[in-house]
Amino acid sequence: MRIVVDTDLCQGHAVCQAEAPELFEVPKAGTVQILREDPGADLEAARAAVRYCPTQALSIVDD
Numbered sequence: 001m002r003i004v005v006d007t008d009l010c011q012g013h014a015v016c017q018a019e020a021p022e023l024f025e026v027p028k029a030g031t032v033q034i035l036r037e038d039p040g041a042d043l044e045a046a047r048a049a050v051r052y053c054p055t056q057a058l059s060i061v062d063d
Contacts, residue, residue: 001062002037003046009057016053020045032057 003023014026022042025033039046039060050058 001039001043001060003034003039003050004037004059004061005032005034006057006059007031009055011055011057013054016049016058019049019052024049 010031012026012030012032014032016024016032017026020039020042023034023036023039023046025035027033036042043060046060050060
């Protein structure tokens, strides 16, 4: 599994960072940066970040 971001959709709301700070970082006036593509033990936090992203810019794909 890995986390994927559509940077065209991301508006920098930082909801993902609030849900999973170990996986996401959103700089001021920027788009999300994925700190770790493989959510590993933080899969539930990653799913919450995907679920609550206001622009639906995040997804989890099963490789």
